[in-house]
Amino acid sequence: MFKNLLSLFVISALSVSVHAHGYVQDIVSGSTHYTGYLPYQDPYYNPVPQRIVRPVPGNGPVTDLSLIDVQCNGYSAGGVVGSSPAPIYATVAAGSNLALNWTTWPDSHIGPMITYMARAPSDITKWVPGTSAVWFKVAQSGKDSSGKWAATDILTANKSIYTFTIPPKLKAGQYIVRHEIIALHAAYTYPGAQVYPSCIQIQVTGSGTALPTSFVSFPGAYTATTPGIVYDAYSNTGAYPIPGPAV
Numbered sequence: 001m002f003k004n005l006l007s008l009f010v011i012s013a014l015s016v017s018v019h020a021h022g023y024v025q026d027i028v029s030g031s032t033h034y035t036g037y038l039p040y041q042d043p044y045y046n047p048v049p050q051r052i053v054r055p056v057p058g059n060g061p062v063t064d065l066s067l068i069d070v071q072c073n074g075y076s077a078g079g080v081v082g083s084s085p086a087p088i089y090a091t092v093a094a095g096s097n098l099a100l101n102w103t104t105w106p107d108s109h110i111g112p113m114i115t116y117m118a119r120a121p122s123d124i125t126k127w128v129p130g131t132s133a134v135w136f137k138v139a140q141s142g143k144d145s146s147g148k149w150a151a152t153d154i155l156t157a158n159k160s161i162y163t164f165t166i167p168p169k170l171k172a173g174q175y176i177v178r179h180e181i182i183a184l185h186a187a188y189t190y191p192g193a194q195v196y197p198s199c200i201q202i203q204v205t206g207s208g209t210a211l212p213t214s215f216v217s218f219p220g221a222y223t224a225t226t227p228g229i230v231y232d233a234y235s236n237t238g239a240y241p242i243p244g245p246a247v
């Protein structure tokens with residue numbers, strides 16, 4: 001009896017932490033703040049607030065890596081092919097930092113933080129990349145040599161702020177920043193890794209001319225056999241192979 005009560009308690013305690021996931025709630029460029037897309041508030045306002053972040057259905061993950069949902073989190077069920085665009089974008093200089101403020105991240109959800117960009121061929125407030133190979137990696141952080149994970153150790157130590165630099169020589173234009181945490185607490189098998197992507201629309205300014213030459217698609221970049229997607233984070237004490245192409 002006592003044992004049953006105890007396991008009931010353990011199960012309900014677990015389900016609290018399992019359900020407390022997250023998303024990017026605030027973006028800072030220089031002294032300009034942009035509120036992120038707030039899935040539990042924005043849809044209920046009339047008019048709906050204008051954000052630079054593409055809408056997400058909630059704070060949950062994507063685990064089926066073959067779905068378009070893995071691009072910007074959500075909406076394959078809504079009949080939208082890929083992510084649904086946001087109405088506005090931030091203007092940021094090449095070479096400057098973008099600070100992304102995550103909602104409080106659960107301690108159990110350890111894993112890498114990875115950032116990609118894709119150059120919009122046309123108006124970013126209408127562009128949906130679909131399954132095209134348009135993404136290139138600009139930043140990544142996994143497990144450091146002392147065993148600290150980007151999420152949750154470093155993110156939490158940094159007050160939930162993740163910062164990356166827009167490549168200094170990047171050609172001016174409109175880009176989607178696809179930023180993600182991949183939580184590995186259940187990644188010992190596939191499906192298991194939990195992808196939490198967030199797509200932020202920006203206009204990059206500057207006189208640079210650089211563009212990468214190789215690109216990946218979402219879905220496509222990650223599969224069940226991509227190194228770092230199936231990974232037992234508790235038994236592996238060595239280095240972690242961050243999924244996807246090189247930066």
Ligand SMILES: *[C@@H]1O[C@H](CO)[C@@H](O)[C@H](O)[C@H]1NC(C)=O
Pocket residue numbers: 025026101159161
């Ligand atoms: C992150 O955003 C939240 C919600 O807007 C805010 O309360 C918090 O102060 C921000 N964190 C930092 C370190 O700016």
Ligand SMILES: *[C@@H]1O[C@H](CO)[C@@H](O)[C@H](O)[C@H]1NC(C)=O
Pocket residue numbers: 099154158161162163164
């Ligand atoms: C931690 O936050 C500071 C201030 O926002 C930033 O300069 C630094 O790059 C951040 N570190 C990481 C790992 O994001």
Ligand SMILES: [Cu+2]
Pocket residue numbers: 017018019020021106109
């Ligand atoms: Cu979770």
